[in-house]
Amino acid sequence: MLEKIQRKDVKITVVGMGYIGLPTSVMFAKAGFNVCGYDVNQDVINTLKSGKIHIKEPDLQQAFEEVMSTGKLVPVEKLGYSDVFIICVPTPFKENHEKRIADLSFVENASKSIAPFVAPGNLVILESTVPPMTTDEIVGSIIERESGLRVNEDFFLAYCPERVLPGRILYELTHNDRIIGSSSVRAREIAEALYESILVTGKVYTTDTHTAEMCKLVENSYRDVNIAFANELSVICDKIGVNVFELIELANKHPRVNILNPGAGVGGHCIAVDPWFIVEKFPEEANLIRTARETNDYKPHWVVKKAEEEIQKRFGGREKDITIGILGLSYKPNIDDLRESPSLEIALLLKEKGYKVVGCEPNVQRDEISNIKNVVLDEILKTADYLVLTLAHDEFKRNIGKIMQKEVLNVIGLY
Numbered sequence: 493m494l495e496k497i498q499r500k501d502v503k504i505t506v507v508g509m510g511y512i513g514l515p516t517s518v519m520f521a522k523a524g525f526n527v528c529g530y531d532v533n534q535d536v537i538n539t540l541k542s543g544k545i546h547i548k549e550p551d552l553q554q555a556f557e558e559v560m561s562t563g564k565l566v567p568v569e570k571l572g573y574s575d576v577f578i579i580c581v582p583t584p585f586k587e588n589h590e591k592r593i594a595d596l597s598f599v600e601n602a603s604k605s606i607a608p609f610v611a612p613g614n615l616v617i618l619e620s621t622v623p624p625m626t627t628d629e630i631v632g633s634i635i636e637r638e639s640g641l642r643v644n645e646d647f648f649l650a651y652c653p654e655r656v657l658p659g660r661i662l663y664e665l666t667h668n669d670r671i672i673g674s675s676s677v678r679a680r681e682i683a684e685a686l687y688e689s690i691l692v693t694g695k696v697y698t699t700d701t702h703t704a705e706m707c708k709l710v711e712n713s714y715r716d717v718n719i720a721f722a723n724e725l726s727v728i729c730d731k732i733g734v735n736v737f738e739l740i741e742l743a744n745k746h747p748r749v750n751i752l753n754p755g756a757g758v759g760g761h762c763i764a765v766d767p768w769f770i771v772e773k774f775p776e777e778a779n780l781i782r783t784a785r786e787t788n789d790y791k792p793h794w795v796v797k798k799a800e801e802e803i804q805k806r807f808g809g810r811e812k813d814i815t816i817g818i819l820g821l822s823y824k825p826n827i828d829d830l831r832e833s834p835s836l837e838i839a840l841l842l843k844e845k846g847y848k849v850v851g852c853e854p855n856v857q858r859d860e861i862s863n864i865k866n867v868v869l870d871e872i873l874k875t876a877d878y879l880v881l882t883l884a885h886d887e888f889k890r891n892i893g894k895i896m897q898k899e900v901l902n903v904i905g906l907y
């Protein structure tokens with residue numbers, strides 16, 4: 493297989509044509525491999541076959557058109573034989589969101605569907621973010637059972653997590669370092685050769701499967717724990733009238749201290765989700781990780797409580813007559829992604845409590861977001877009596893002088 497990879501004489505099937513699978517297919521096709529892009533969603537395949545991509549990502553449409561025109565990428569609605577299978581399917585929480593357990597049904601279905609086509613010598617790679625042990629216990633076991641082949645004897649199995657940032661996916665796919673995990677040295681060598689063929693400056697590091705699975709989860713848990721520390725400080729400081737932003741700036745003058753800034757909470761589909769996959773597997777041991785998640789999940793509730801106290805002080809008696817303006821509804825600065833957004837949660841919680849709430853999310857061109865009226869900055873500055881500044885969007889930074897002339901709960905310390 494190594495010689496075949498060098499000659500690019502290898503057929504790769506990518507299973508799941510979403511934010512990860514589609515750009516990955518494009519990059520392997522661009523590197524000269526013959527790639528089949530498979531998805532269970534017929535609409536996705538139809539859109540791709542018509543020459544259009546269905547996701548928003550800079551430069552992807554053009555790169556997609558290039559590999560479609562050379563015939564190196566072929567979107568398919570049926571699976572077939574292949575040398576390499578790369579699984580990039582979703583791993584959300586199970587429907588009962590409260591329990592925060594990974595729904596691995598997509599990974600299970602993908603493994604079952606490729607099993608009849610896995611042949612001796614093939615390499616199967618899981619890229620989806622998963623709880624530890626999933627690669628061996630779910631993907632490996634299903635393919636062994638359904639195909640009759642032995643893992644890492646007849647076919648090879650590896651885990652290769654994805655670390656890309658939406659908005660920079662094409663760049664990061666070729667410049668980020670990659671971690672490859674497998675219990676087979678041979679599988680690691682083959683996977684390493686494969687990923688090296690698309691990397692520009694990124695390097696490949698190989699390890700065992702469980703370390704690679706944990707690596708992805710630990711990266712996001714590390715960030716979550718650090719953000720939780722800052723968020724906890726913000727709540728403590730408020731109790732004694734200390735400006736947490738000044739405190740952190742001063743503490744960071746220490747040569748070995750680097751505290752992050754607090755915010756409205758933690759959102760998005762990675763940092764707010766992945767740490768739970770560790771907690772799920774290690775409920776007794778993962779105390780710090782769980783507490784960090786809970787601390788960050790609590791922050792929007794604290795912001796609501798704080799806003800209510802401030803409004804009571806300023807508008808006592810007529811709280812429900814005033815309009816509260818939420819500056820920022822997405823989950824981080826300068827993006828339109830609303831998934832798990834703490835800012836949106838703050839807006840919705842205040843609305844649920846009977847306040848009049850409007851939002852200003854300059855990155856989403858819609859008049860309404862989850863039943864919250866979405867207006868431009870000038871309008872919110874005119875109509876809102878009290879503002880909650882939740883995100884450092886560029887537009888808010890440029891207009892911070894105007895914003896600070898109003899009554900503002902400045903959750904992010906922007907000035």
Ligand SMILES: NC(=O)c1ccc[n+]([C@@H]2O[C@H](COP(=O)([O-])OP(=O)(O)OC[C@H]3O[C@@H](n4cnc5c(N)ncnc54)[C@H](O)[C@@H]3O)[C@@H](O)[C@H]2O)c1
Pocket residue numbers: 507508509510511512513530531532533536580581582583598601602605619620621622654655656657658762
């Ligand atoms: N999007 C990111 O920025 C990002 C970053 C790092 C890791 N991840 C992880 O990568 C994985 C994929 O995420 P995504 O954002 O690409 O998801 P996505 O929802 O954008 O795309 C997944 C695609 O898989 C398809 N699919 C579902 N079941 C299938 C099956 N059995 N066979 C074939 N196709 C199937 C869906 O129709 C969908 O088109 C997840 O585990 C996610 O946590 C995502």
